[in-house]
Amino acid sequence: MLGAALVGLKGCRRCGRLAGYMDSLPPRRGSTRQDYWNGPVPGFGDDRARVCLVGLAPGAHGANRTGRPFTGDGAGDFMYPLLHRTGFASQGEVTGLDDGLQLHDLYLSNAVKCVPPENRPLPGEFANCRPFLEEELASLPRLQVVLLLGQGAYTSYLRLLRDRGVIERLSDYPFSHGAVHRFAVGPIVVASYHTSRYNVQTGRINPEMFLELLRKVRDLAAGENC
Template identity: 50%
Template sequence: MASKLDEFNERVCACTRCPRLAKYVASFRARDGYWARPVPGFGDPSARLLVLGLAPGAHGANRTGRPFTGDGAGAFLYRALHAIGYATASESLGVDDGLVLKGAYISNAVRCVPPENKPTGAEVVACTPWLEEELALLTDLRVIVALGKIAHDTLLRYAKACGYVKRMADHKFAHGAVHTVPGLPVLVDTYHSSRYNVNVGTLTWPMFRDVFEKAAGLTTGRSPRRTE
């Protein structure tokens, strides 16, 4: 019997709410082996930690059907999750690779790959109801790690619309920052793990690992186990 989260993800995969994104996603369907649909979240339904990214990569998640899988953006992420004990492997190769997340869930603010990796503001807003429903289904969440400013702002915009916060400016994005936002799990910020950020040194492995150690500690109130 399908769970409510499974049923939710099936509806996500059928979404055509944004005409520009739906057209762009459809343009990949002629390519052999491409998922080329909205990408659902992945992980443990009982997760205490949610990792929220921006959107699927054209030749990563849009190809494989799993968030942060198939391109460089996932290299640091799964390595960090494995190091802290949330993932059974340090690499995510594809949906059939046997990797399992324990206590963690990964999703995106926008579920469809956007042209040039840049969703419009209207597209982010249009996708936010999916995030709102997802948060309601992940009932054990304690911490959200926002990968980048857009993910951070999406969460705060939702909180503001719900009346939980009055001013987004009171919770400014900063790498490593921890925000207590009424109505949300604890929010922890990190620079996005994009290949560009890693290559130019904006984000280093110790910086990223430290954020996830901090987040893991916040889910339990104690220091996490580190494997590397």
Template identity: 70%
Template sequence: MLGADLPGLRDCRKCSRLAEYIAKLPPTGGRTREAYWNAPVPGFGDPAARVCLVGLAPGAHGANRTGRPFTGDGAGDFMYPLLHRAGFASQAQATHAGDGLELRDLYITNAVKCVPPENRPRPDEFETCRPFLQQELAALENLRVVVALGQGAFTSYLRRLKQQGQIRRLAELPFAHGAVYRPAAGPWLVASYHTSRYNVQTGRITEPMFLDLLNRVRQLARGENG
């Protein structure tokens, strides 16, 4: 199952802290609460994708408002034009769920499906949400590369690998931007700094850095491992 078809996702309230935060989150920009998605945000993209990009969690007034990952916030404003230039997206703009954007050979989701306070999920929230991520990854039958956007998503994915017996310790695969790993089984794992507004403004991640990473991801997806 992928995206909105994941059983139980739309009505999931297992993480009480996140459910309470969503219930009280005030809207911005003159909008009403009715204009917000205010629920777990499903992934979206090409069901035949060879690449899956895993972010941290929905943004409070981005994905939590629009109902689509990285849509309507600074992280997406940086990322989608570059995905378009790299051939993974049909257009450079991502403003709302019905804007016509289509992903090509790419599926995008988050490690945690609900917006967390201060954009910081707790370890138990990663754990509770990991079965949804597992279902998405398992449904991508052509998957060859997982891109973990930020250390939180990267660590959560490593915990999945450990649960599956593919690694013994998380320290075996240290996080670094551009790091590429091939676990014992399954897809390649590529680490990236998050495309958050803060990281972009401080220069921790730049357009050339992210484009170079996307080009490497494309090579891995094609089987060009040299």
């Protein structure tokens, strides 16, 4: 059963800048506005998952169009085949909500639920969305690992931990690809470069790097000391 925060996600227009952007965003060629989700994108996946992967925000013509995280954009095109290879996804090719995709031991979400201009959420927009992410995480009773893509999602999650009193200073946990942090309470945190098209094209991240990280995350979720 959805909690109050997640029920409130549907139709949320708390962030005026993001709401206005969705209202004015032109559809991609060959599509109409009626083909677009154009609203807050909820998380998706296995409600018994031990791993939650958190990205930055929906892509303008990806999740903002399809209504599912990492579906229909370059980041997902890169990531889903690797999730399939590591057993987290039932298929490597995804197109939309009706494509039959199932996730195994994995839940996908974003730090910010609505598409931001230029893929750059503002601090207040991260803050407005943290209660939604917090409730999603709390709804996963077997959660062991949170995998955070990119510094924006990583920093927002650390702010959540600081607000809870789990950590004192964000600076004690610098971002780096593959960094693993364990805390006195809560899941293990793993950092990753984002799987954005730009990062892939510039070589900042490649399939081998992300595949290795997914295998490490799978082992951490199983209780292995990586």
